[in-house]
Amino acid sequence: xxxxxxxxxxxxxxxxxxxxxxxxxxxxFYPAGQAIWQSMFVPDPFGLKTQFVxxxxxxxxxxxxxxxxxxxxxxxxxxxxxxxxMGVALYLAILADRLIKGSGTYxxxxxxxxxxxxxxxxxxxxxxxxxRVGVVSWYLGLLGYDWxxxxxxxxxxxxxxxxxxxGRISYNFLFFxxxxxxxxxxVIEAAAIDGxxxxxxxxxxxWPLLSPVTFFLMVVNVVYAFFETFGVIHTxxxxxxxxxxxxxxxxxxxxxxxxxxxxxxxxxxxxxLFVVGVLTVIQFKFIxxxxxx
Amino acid sequence: MATLTxxxxxxSFGATDVIHGVDIDVQEGEFIVxxxxxxxxxxxxxxxxxxxxxISSGEIRxxxxxxxxxxxxxRDIAMVFQNYALYPHMSVFDNMAYGLKIAKTPKDEIAAxxxxxxxxxxxQPYLDRRPRELSGGQRQRVxxxxxxVRKPAxxxxxxxxxxxxxxxxxxxxxxxxxLQRELGVTSLYVTHDQVEAMTLADRMIVMNAGVADQxxxxxxxxxxxxxxxxxxxxxxxxxxxxxxxxxxxSVGTTVGIRPEHIKLSAEPSRLQARVAxxxxxxxxxxxxxxxxxxQLVTVRxxxxxxxxxxxxxxxxxWHDASMMVFGEDGRRINAV
Amino acid sequence: xxxxxxxxxxxxIGHWFTHLGLIIGVLFIFFPIWLAFVASTVTxxxxxxxxxxxxxxxxxxxxxxxxxxxxxxxxxxxMMMNSLIMAxxxxxxxxxxxxxxxxxxxxFRFPGRTIFFWLIFLTLMLPVEVRIVPTYQxxxxxxxxxxxxxxxFPLIASxxxxxLFRQFFLTVxxxxxxxxxxxGASPMQFFWHILLPMSRTxxxxxxxxxxxxxxxxxxxxxxxxxxPSMNTIVMGIRQMFPSGDDLADWPVIMATSILAMVxxxxxxxxMQKFFIRGLIDSEK
Numbered sequence: 001x002x003x004x005x006x007x008x009x010x011x012x013x014x015x016x017x018x019x020x021x022x023x024x025x026x027x028x029f030y031p032a033g034q035a036i037w038q039s040m041f042v043p044d045p046f047g048l049k050t051q052f053v054x055x056x057x058x059x060x061x062x063x064x065x066x067x068x069x070x071x072x073x074x075x076x077x078x079x080x081x082x083x084x085x086m087g088v089a090l091y092l093a094i095l096a097d098r099l100i101k102g103s104g105t106y107x108x109x110x111x112x113x114x115x116x117x118x119x120x121x122x123x124x125x126x127x128x129x130x131x132r133v134g135v136v137s138w139y140l141g142l143l144g145y146d147w148x149x150x151x152x153x154x155x156x157x158x159x160x161x162x163x164x165x166x167g168r169i170s171y172n173f174l175f176f177x178x179x180x181x182x183x184x185x186x187v188i189e190a191a192a193i194d195g196x197x198x199x200x201x202x203x204x205x206x207w208p209l210l211s212p213v214t215f216f217l218m219v220v221n222v223v224y225a226f227f228e229t230f231g232v233i234h235t236x237x238x239x240x241x242x243x244x245x246x247x248x249x250x251x252x253x254x255x256x257x258x259x260x261x262x263x264x265x266x267x268x269x270x271x272x273l274f275v276v277g278v279l280t281v282i283q284f285k286f287i288x289x290x291x292x293x
Numbered sequence: 294m295a296t297l298t299x300x301x302x303x304x305s306f307g308a309t310d311v312i313h314g315v316d317i318d319v320q321e322g323e324f325i326v327x328x329x330x331x332x333x334x335x336x337x338x339x340x341x342x343x344x345x346x347x348i349s350s351g352e353i354r355x356x357x358x359x360x361x362x363x364x365x366x367x368r369d370i371a372m373v374f375q376n377y378a379l380y381p382h383m384s385v386f387d388n389m390a391y392g393l394k395i396a397k398t399p400k401d402e403i404a405a406x407x408x409x410x411x412x413x414x415x416x417q418p419y420l421d422r423r424p425r426e427l428s429g430g431q432r433q434r435v436x437x438x439x440x441x442v443r444k445p446a447x448x449x450x451x452x453x454x455x456x457x458x459x460x461x462x463x464x465x466x467x468x469x470x471x472l473q474r475e476l477g478v479t480s481l482y483v484t485h486d487q488v489e490a491m492t493l494a495d496r497m498i499v500m501n502a503g504v505a506d507q508x509x510x511x512x513x514x515x516x517x518x519x520x521x522x523x524x525x526x527x528x529x530x531x532x533x534x535x536x537x538x539x540x541x542x543s544v545g546t547t548v549g550i551r552p553e554h555i556k557l558s559a560e561p562s563r564l565q566a567r568v569a570x571x572x573x574x575x576x577x578x579x580x581x582x583x584x585x586x587x588q589l590v591t592v593r594x595x596x597x598x599x600x601x602x603x604x605x606x607x608x609x610x611w612h613d614a615s616m617m618v619f620g621e622d623g624r625r626i627n628a629v
Numbered sequence: 630x631x632x633x634x635x636x637x638x639x640x641x642i643g644h645w646f647t648h649l650g651l652i653i654g655v656l657f658i659f660f661p662i663w664l665a666f667v668a669s670t671v672t673x674x675x676x677x678x679x680x681x682x683x684x685x686x687x688x689x690x691x692x693x694x695x696x697x698x699x700x701x702x703x704x705x706x707x708m709m710m711n712s713l714i715m716a717x718x719x720x721x722x723x724x725x726x727x728x729x730x731x732x733x734x735x736x737f738r739f740p741g742r743t744i745f746f747w748l749i750f751l752t753l754m755l756p757v758e759v760r761i762v763p764t765y766q767x768x769x770x771x772x773x774x775x776x777x778x779x780x781x782f783p784l785i786a787s788x789x790x791x792x793l794f795r796q797f798f799l800t801v802x803x804x805x806x807x808x809x810x811x812x813g814a815s816p817m818q819f820f821w822h823i824l825l826p827m828s829r830t831x832x833x834x835x836x837x838x839x840x841x842x843x844x845x846x847x848x849x850x851x852x853x854x855x856x857p858s859m860n861t862i863v864m865g866i867r868q869m870f871p872s873g874d875d876l877a878d879w880p881v882i883m884a885t886s887i888l889a890m891v892x893x894x895x896x897x898x899x900m901q902k903f904f905i906r907g908l909i910d911s912e913k
Contacts, residue, residue: 004803006738007816013733017745020730020791027764027786028752034763092654098647108901109655112662115893117845117863123886124661127668133879135664138679169658174905227756231847235867249758256762257852265762272759345807366813378804382826391822392812439808 032273038266050263057267066243067251067268074247077161078225085165086217089172094202096173097180107177114170118163119231125163126236149237153244156237160245163236164229172217179213180206219283226275248272295356295369295446295479296321297342302351304337304503311337313503314351319447322477324470328490329500330526336451338500339483343372343449355446366392371440372449376456377432379424379439385411386420389438403442410438413472430461437472448473450482454489466492487527491515499523521623524549530579533590537618540564545618545626552579552593554615557601562610566590568601582607662890669693669884676879688880696884701869702857705885711777712861713892715850716843718781723790723839724832731794732820736806749788757783757849765852775856784842784849790835797831798824834907837900841893862889 039057041050061067092110096103113121128136129149137147149155183206191201207214230249233239239246239254246254252272256265297319304312311334319325327335340346342353344365353360360368371392379388386407393403411417414434424432433453440448453469454462470493473480484490490497491511499506499514501522507514518524524532532549540563542548556562557580566582569589573596580592580601592609601607618627664683668676671686697706733739734746757764764783773779801824809819850864860868866885870877897904 003735003799003806007736007819009737009816010739012816013737013739013742016729016733019726020749020788021745023726023782023786024749024752024788027767027783028760029748031760031763031767031783034766035760038763088654092651095647095650095654099651102648106651106655107905108898110658111897111901112894113658115841115897116662116890117847117893119845119847119863119867120886120889121661123866123882124665127879127883128661128664133676133679133681135680135683166658166661178905227758230758231845231863234847234851252759253761253848257765262762269759269762276756276759340807343807343811345810364813365807365811370811372808372811374804374808376802376804378802378808380805380808380823382823382829391809391814395813395818439812 035266035269035273038262039270040263042263053263057263058271061264061267061271066246069243070246070248070251073157073243073245074226077157077164077229077245077247078222080157080161081164081168081225081229082218082221084161085168085221086172086176086214088165089169090176092169093173093176093180096177103177107174110173111170113167114174116167117231118167118229119235121163121167122160122232122235125159125166125232129159151241153241156241156245160229160232160236164225164232167232168221168224172221175213175217176210179210183209216283219279223276223279223283226272226279248275296354297447297479297481298352298354298357299338299342300352300354302338302341302353303349304334304341304346305349311503312341312349315500315505317498317505317508319479319481322479324473324480324482324493324495326482326484326490326494326497327500328484328487328497328526331485333500334503335483335485335500339449339451339481342447342481343370344368366395369446370449371443371445371447372451373436373440373453375452377424377436377453379432379435381424384421384423385416385427385435385438388424388435389442392439392443406442406444407438410441413441413475414438429457430465433457433465434468437469441472441476446479448478448480448482450480450484452484453482454484455486462489469493487529491527499526501526517625518549518617519625521547521549521619521625524617524619524625530591530593532617535564535584535588535590539584540616542616542618545620547619549617549619550611550615552591554611555590555592556610557582557592557594557607558610560608562608564590564609565606566609567606568603570603571600573600582609662887665883665886668879669887671880673876673878673880677876692880692884693888696881696888700865700885701878701881703860703865705862705865705888707858708860708862708865709888709892711780711854711859712844712863712889714777715780715846715861716840716892718777719784719843719846720836720839722781722785723787724835726785727788727790727794728825728828728832731791731798732824734791735795735798736816736819749791752786752788757787761848761852768853774853775859779853780846780850780859780861784846790839793831793835794828797828801827830903831907833900833903837896837904838907840896844893 040052040054042053042057043050092106096106096110099106116124128134129147131137131148131150134147140147147155149159187205187209188201191205196204226247227249229247230253233245233247233250234253237245239250248268249272252265252268255261255268259265297317299315299317301314301316302312303310303314315338317325327338329335337346341348344360344363344367348361355368355370365372380391383391389407389410390403393406398406407420408417411420414437416431416434416438419427419431419435424435427435433456436453450469454465457465466489482489482493494511496509497511497514498508499522501520507519507523509517514523515527518527518532521534525534528551530552532551533555534547534549537543537545537548540548564584566584569581569583571581572579576596578594578596578598578600580594582590582592584590590609616627617625620626667683667685668681669692670689671682672688675681675686698704700708730749734742734749768774768779768783771779773782805823806819809823814822845863846861847864850861851867854860854864857865857868862885866882866889869882869885
């Protein structure tokens with residue numbers, strides 16, 4: 001899309017663009033370039049100088065069982081977060097959409113967690129399930145279930161998924177509700193007159209009409225689970241136990257800052273860069289399609 | 294007051310010409326309407342006069358002064374846009390005053406000029422309102438007011454009535470005409486609506502595919518179309534065209550006859566056709582007949598005449614003088 | 630008439646089940662927050678001897694004033710101030726530079742325009758989390774560790790807001806620009822008098838989204854603020870947990886968690902209309 005009307009000259013637009021260009025160059029392109037550059041070096045054992053290894057870091061990473069495990073962990077984690085947060089949100093949105101009055105009130109109530117930082121969400125859930133003082137874990141103990149996410153890998157994963165999904169429900173709920181409310185009443189009423197029961201109506205009419213929203217949310221939630229859940233993981237499990245919750249972004253951090261392995265961390269950054277690139281392309285393909293709807 | 298001259302004005306986008314050399318001479322205080330179908334280049338031409346589009350070659354002069362390179366605001370023009378282009382966040386007063394404020398006109402003069410325009414347009418009660426709080430007709434008036442307060446040499450109108458409903462359009466048409474008479478400002482008005490063109494214009498320009506086919510007083514253009522296109526475009530219902538040979542005309546390729554010039558009778562005459570259907574409108578009746586080759590011809594006759602029965606064969610007749618004969622290039626051959 | 634349940638409106642029992650379902654959902658969403666609030670109003674012994682109470686206690690003022698004015702490593706009031714400066718810095722900085730560059734990209738043609746557009750656009754893709762190590766080094770080289778500018782600038786370097794304003798500017802009718810030109814407005818006059826006032830709603834919506842984005846940053850402040858007095862509240866909570874087996878000061882930590890939620894929640898709830906519109910428009 002282009003404007004028909006334009007102003008002349010190049011000095012003014014150059015001045016206007018300057019701040020963004022400068023900031024982006026210094027704090028974005030330079031570091032991104034550095035990441036690519038560093039990904040091709042390894043420090044010598046004394047840390048005095050670095051040695052060029054070409055794609056060696058990548059080769060090493062892709063053969064590293066820990067890195068591969070982290071890939072798998074990320075896949076499981078993001079799938080679960082996406083499915084759980086979207087499922088709960090869709091359920092609530094369908095209920096809220098049934099109300100003529102009051103859906104706004106519920107929306108206001110359900111919007112809260114969006115404002116809660118992932119790291120804070122992590123602290124809240126860690127508190128509930130804390131092995132010493134947690135309320136939920138204590139009641140689970142009464143029921144004979146010995147909750148310990150510090151030692152149990154599956155429970156650790158379950159907890160970070162729950163905390164991450166919890167913070168995401170609001171966002172998905174808003175989009176699903178908007179999507180549902182955008183479906184013309186008359187279409188659904190026509191189906192009702194045709195004799196379709198609730199579930200049939202949902203399956204044959206609502207769900208297909210909602211699919212653009214669903215697809216969009218899937219991509220966005222995967223991106224969220226990949227990159228924005230660092231705070232949840234760091235506060236609840238620190239990637240443990242036995243790296244069971246070390247997702248890729250967490251590994252970039254722990255290898256780079258905790259392990260001081262800059263070459264490997266940079267190579268991981270580059271791989272993530274690539275992953276984000278693919279996700280963004282998918283998202284834009286989708287947006288384009290939507291424009292032509 | 295001013296004159297406006299377009300001298301062999303051309304516009305091309307890359308290799309495609311959209312305006313093929315247009316010449317117009319607008320006299321002081323004259324109301325000129327450019328009419329044509331969508332895509333004929335009429336809006337582009339107007340925007341070139343306004344300075345919103347560049348001119349590929351030729352010259353535009355306002356009051357004899359070349360303005361090709363001048364900024365829109367330096368051309369001493371004012372423009373009324375199709376969708377009014379009112380600033381949505383400004384009050385009616387501020388919308389009208391904006392151009393004057395930019396030009397650093399003294400505050401009291403701005404107030405006085407806006408007040409005069411508002412009075413003229415009956416907008417006084419609405420000066421504090423935002424455009425979205427106004428009706429379509431009122432917005433239209435604000436757009437006019439914004440043009441008036443600048444006291445320009447030339448008014449430019451770009452299909453200003455096309456967003457209004459039919460009734461309001463008729464009313465606003467009259468108001469625009471009255472206003473222009475009162476102010477006496479030279480005006481260039483673009484429309485696709487031939488009724489607007491006929492009623493508003495001192496002289497009208499019929500444009501077709503980037504060419505000004507004909508320039509003249511509305512009735513002259515109606516009575517004496519110079520091209521097949523003009524004959525077909527001006528007049529409703531449209532002129533009937535039949536092959537010249539089928540009505541015994543040896544020169545030219547096509548003959549045009551206006552619906553009101555055809556007489557129907559049972560007696561053998563020029564052309565026979567079968568009545569397809571009739572539309573009785575009260576004062577007049579439109580009779581649609583089908584020729585042997587399947588083509589439909591429309592005849593307009595007085596409402597008092599008996600309705601022909603559908604399916605009967607009738608003869609159509611007309612005077613020689615009402616025949617418009619066009620050559621292969623679409624130009625009139627038997628011009629008066 | 631037969632009864633149709635579901636998205637066709639009806640009264641009666643089903644109606645109440647709908648409310649019931651939603652109320653359960655709301656309770657589920659609120660439970661973690663409620664529990665944190667309760668924990669912030671009781672004493673440490675009440676918490677460490679499970680189960681802790683589920684109704685608020687009487688130590689609200691005590692716990693909150695302890696958190697706000699002494700905290701664990703740094704007073705929480707100070708951390709909140711840091712968070713506020715960071716969030717506002719990111720929000721306002723990003724809005725200003727984005728408005729400017731979007732205006733340049735949409736309303737001008739100049740050599741390299743497409744390249745600039747794509748360069749800026751590329752940054753849409755990369756969250757700061759992906760490039761933390763090299764970005765950290767840049768900040769360290771500039772001596773910007775433990776500084777507000779170090780907290781703010783790297784997070785401004787992304788194009789989301791530029792992209793949004795571009796989308797919005799493209800929907801502003803061309804005729805308005807033409808009318809302004811006929812009225813004699815210069816490009817900057819058009820920007821100030823017409824484009825900016827028309828963007829108010831978008832700016833408000835973006836304000837909400839960016840404020841929350843800025844306030845909720847975790848990893849970046851964690852890396853570059855080693856000095857407790859520069860900690861932001863969201864990252865500071867984690868710093869309050871003792872290393873090793875010492876017992877965490879739960880009432881103060883939970884009070885801090887609640888305090889960390891209050892500003893963004895206030896912003897979201899009070900500007901709900903803009904926020905929802907902005908969110909849904911922006912992601913389309």
